[in-house]
Amino acid sequence: MFSNAKLMAALAEIPGLQEMLSDPFKMYIQGAQDLERAEKSGDEKALARLDFGVAAQCLRCSKHCEKALVCSGCKAVVYCSKKCHGEDWKAGPMPRAPAHKELCALNKEYMKRIPYFQAELKHFPWSRLETDGTCPHDLLKARFKVLGSGPKFGYWSVPGGRRPHDDSPTMIKVRKEGLPSNSTVGYVHGEVLLGSEWPLDVDAWKFKDTDLVPRLFFDEDYHPPTKPSPGQVKDWKSWYEWRGLDLASPAALLMDFPLSVYYLITSVLDLVDPSSSATDRQELTIHYLGAQVELNFLPLFSELALLLPNTDLTIIFFGKPVYALVNRARKEASAPLATQDTVWEYKAPKVSGGGSLKIRLHSESESWNRTTIITRSGPVKFPDALVGLNAGILTYPEWGDPVVMSAIFDIPFAITEYAEQSIDQLAKALPGMRLAASHEWRSAFEPGSEGMTSLLKERRHPVTVNPFHRPGQRALPVVRSPNLYNGFALAVTMGAEA
Ligand SMILES: [Zn+2]
Ligand SMILES: [Zn+2]
Structure with missing residues (x-):
């Protein structure tokens, strides 16, 4: 470990960091302008010089690397020197961390998955792959003029700055050392819900060219997608095709959220009954845990109604920002959207299969916990599934209850994570988490009782690549192995298994 002063000195060296700390978007907006200028001039050399990769940082000492050295064995991690590589090879950076x-x-x-992820990214004409293998998402958004904070950025509104949820372990360490956050002052997740209505989807996407919008409302000029056959929409290419959307649309940079839920409840948890019909509909209630920026674009989850014929879906959103938003809204004199029982409702056209969606916000607690499904008067009706995107289960203690309760009551629960390593570690850690919980829950569930048996049951945790990951490697300074928003999926609890 290194001292605070040493760390601050190391940080001062990182190019662009100080600038980012004052205005989180400026650097990317400037970059987008530089790129546009170079493209217009047709100056190939100037274009080739523009690289928006990340300032590399040593995995071992966190120092900025002038020339990044990668481990010659795996090429997956960055070091500043042979010395740091050597030290890391022999012993982990912290007492219990494994040696490289x-x-x-x-x-x-x-x-080995890098070629697949890069090929997926290259489908899109707007994609960029920098020399360090990363994709500058913020720069891409700046090019479409949708990078910023607040309702004027519609569905794209983000807090700016380093988002704790997005940080690499190294950056989380940095944050704890007390660096100022440069989130946009006054930013609120879901600020639009403090108003009285959602803007029209075409407006909320904020594209100058409305052909880039995957619309939710249809007319003679813009036809609804036809009812999808099971398995028809299986990756980005097939989704764009089914939607009649040109790959020139950067919609995938936001639609990874709803489509990852689609992947979790269909492929990972296998919850959707393909035999449901107009007269025999399927009802599904999903608890969506750990929501943050999602609050800015809840209507986009309507995609699930288009994708799931004859299904009536209710999604209840949980999380600290959800709790804060609703409680703030309740104090307002007007009746903002956030205080309503259902904050968004959508019905897919008949030709698309007539699925429906209702969205509600959970405001009784800051996070999903045991009291969500067990009240003084006994268990409440369980949801059909729990989902969490980019969850960080081993990082955030709030996930303890969902992991344990889903096992006790066999509630299907699936998540996505950024990296295969973290999801593999999670799959290995889950049996131990349940075993530890069995001691805590001993007084509530006797040995041999249904709940305890269910908790201690051996469970499968299949890990898969999520075909609806956000295209492009995240801009991380210390790793080169695949690390993507919604990159990998895992079933925490498969539900009642044979
Ligand atoms: Zn180093
Ligand atoms: Zn290596």
Whole structure:
């Protein structure tokens, strides 16, 4: 470990960091302008010089690397020097962290997925792949003029700055050392819900060219997608095709959220009954845990109604920002959207299969916990599934109850994570988490009782690549192995299994 002063000195070296700390978007907006200028001039050399990769940082000492060295074995992690690589090879950076020699072979396996992820990214004419393998999402948004904070950025509104949820372990360490956050002052997740109505989807997407919008409302000029056959929409390409949307649309940079839910409840948890019909509809209630920026674009989850014929879906959103938003809204004199029982409702056209969606916000607690499904008067009706995107289960203690309760009551629960390594570690850690909980819950569930048996049951945790990951490697300074928003999926609890 290193001292605070040493760390601050290391940070001062990182190019662009100080600038980012004062205005989180400026650097990317400038970059987008530079790019546009170079493209217009047709100056190939100037274009080639523009690189929006990340300032590399040493995995071992966190120092900014003038020339990034990668481990020659796996090529997955960055070091500043042979010395740091050597030290890390022999012993982990912290007492219980594994040495790199124990991780190198596995990293090499993870790296084999790079060609797949890059090929997926290259489908899109707007994509960029920098020399360090990263994709500058913020720069891409700046090019479409949708990078910023607040309702004037519609569905795209983001807090700016380093988002704790997005940070690499290194950056989380930095944050704890007390660096100022440069989130946009006054930003609120879901600020639009403090108003009285959602803007029209075509407006909320904020594209100058409305052909880029995957619309939710249809007319003679813009036809609804036809009812999808099971398995028809299986990746980005097939989704764009089914939607009649040109790959020139950057919609995938936001639609990874709703489509990842689609992937979790269909492929991972297998909850959707393909035999449902107009007269025999399927009802599904999903608890969506850990919502943040999602609050800015709840209507986009309507995609699930288009994708799931004859299904009536209710999604209840949970999370600290949800709780804060609703409680703030309740104090307002007007009746903002956030205080309504259902904050968004959508019905897909008949030709698309007539699915429906209702969205509600959970405001009784800051996070999903045991009291969500067990009240003084006994258990309430369980949801059909829990989902969490980019969850960080091993990082945030709030996930303890969902992990344990879903096992006790066999509630299907699936999540996505950024990296295969973290999802593999999670799959390995889950049995231990349940075993530890069995001691805590001993007084409530006797040995041999249904709940305890269910908690201690051996469970499968299949790990898969999520085909609806956000295209492009995240801009991380210390790793080169695949690390993507909604990159990988895992079933925490498969539900009642044979
Ligand atoms: Zn180093
Ligand atoms: Zn290695």
